[in-house]
Amino acid sequence: MRHLRGNLTTLVATVLVLVVVGVVAGFVWSAVAPTTQYVLTDVGPQPADLEGQSLIAADGWFAVIGAVCGLVCGAGAYFLTRTRPISAVLGVAGGGLLASYVASLVGSSAKGTIQASAAGGLTTSTSLGLTAHGVLFAWPVVATGVFWILEFVLTYRLRGQA
Incomplete structure (x- = not known):
């Protein structure tokens, strides 16, 4: 029971x-x-610049930030929880996915103000949003990958010394 509670x-x-x-x-x-x-129109918000790359750039920045967080969290989890590797890797996998989702919610609600009126509608700078939802997996995949790479490399080294 104590072992389960620790995990x-x-x-x-x-x-x-x-x-x-x-x-x-x-x-x-x-x-x-x-x-x-x-531009806000009768059918809803439409991108003012149809050839703009800002939607793709926002997804790219999200993936980069998620990957960096995954790298740090995976390494941190390995070094802080060596005695419980299974529960730690489950924590970085599930927690990384949840944290990535929370990051998308926080980031998408942190920006967005009306800037100017235009003849075709009301122009606004909207909140960030993800168009490629697969970038949510950058954090947990990198975190678990880093965790297991450290586990295998360092554990293999320790076994070689024994």
């Missing part, structure tokens, strides 16, 4: 720490990613 504590603590990091990552994403200009 659950490691899992829950890892997930909670990653969610807090996800909030910070959302604010960072909102600060560095470009906003997209939209």
Whole structure:
């Protein structure tokens, strides 16, 4: 029972720490990613510049920030929770996905103000949003990959010394 409690504590603590990091990552994403200009029409918001790359750039910045967070969180989880590797890797996988989702929610709600009126409608700089939802997986995939690479490399080295 004590072993199970320790594993659950490691899992829950890892997930909670990653969610807090996800909030910070959302604010960072909102600060560095470009906003997209939209024109509000009768059919809804339409991009003001149809050839603009800001939507793709926002997804790219989200992927980069998620990958960096995954790298740091995977290495941190390995070095802080060596005695419970399974619960730690489950924590970085599930917590990384949840943190990535939280980052997208925080980042998408941190920007967005009406800037000017135009003849074709009201021009606005909208909140960030993800158009390629696969970038949500950058964080947990990198985190678990880094965790297992460290586990295999360092454990193999320790076995070779024995």
